[in-house]
Amino acid sequence: MVLVMLIGSPITHAVDVITNITADTASITTAQLRRIYSMRQVKWANGVPITIFVLSSTNLTHQKFCKETLRLFPYQLDRIWNKLTFSGMGIAPTIVSSMDELIKAVKSTTGAIGYIENINEVSDVNVLNIDE
Numbered sequence: 001m002v003l004v005m006l007i008g009s010p011i012t013h014a015v016d017v018i019t020n021i022t023a024d025t026a027s028i029t030t031a032q033l034r035r036i037y038s039m040r041q042v043k044w045a046n047g048v049p050i051t052i053f054v055l056s057s058t059n060l061t062h063q064k065f066c067k068e069t070l071r072l073f074p075y076q077l078d079r080i081w082n083k084l085t086f087s088g089m090g091i092a093p094t095i096v097s098s099m100d101e102l103i104k105a106v107k108s109t110t111g112a113i114g115y116i117e118n119i120n121e122v123s124d125v126n127v128l129n130i131d132e
Contacts, residue, residue: 015065018125020112022048027129034070038080039090048111052093053102065115
């Protein structure tokens, strides 16, 4: 007789990176994603400007995205954005209040990028494969 015991938290879904269809890309490396979210890459390969949409730093999905996908802590990303914004060298990403608002913003904004959990409920966006 085999006894299997599962210990830990309930099964969680990965955070998927989505883009507006105008971004015209199917995959991205972790390094490229970090460059985009640290505002060092401001255009897609096809020349379309990148518009970043994020949830607030206190949102669990945002924290999970930062830690697991970007491999940064949310406060590190906030520092980068604040430095660029206050120095006049960049514009901080647009913070949206909900996952639904983020999805709508990415769908309706040319060159937009964002992240979501439970991708099965979303259509009309690109879901990026993240390569190491």
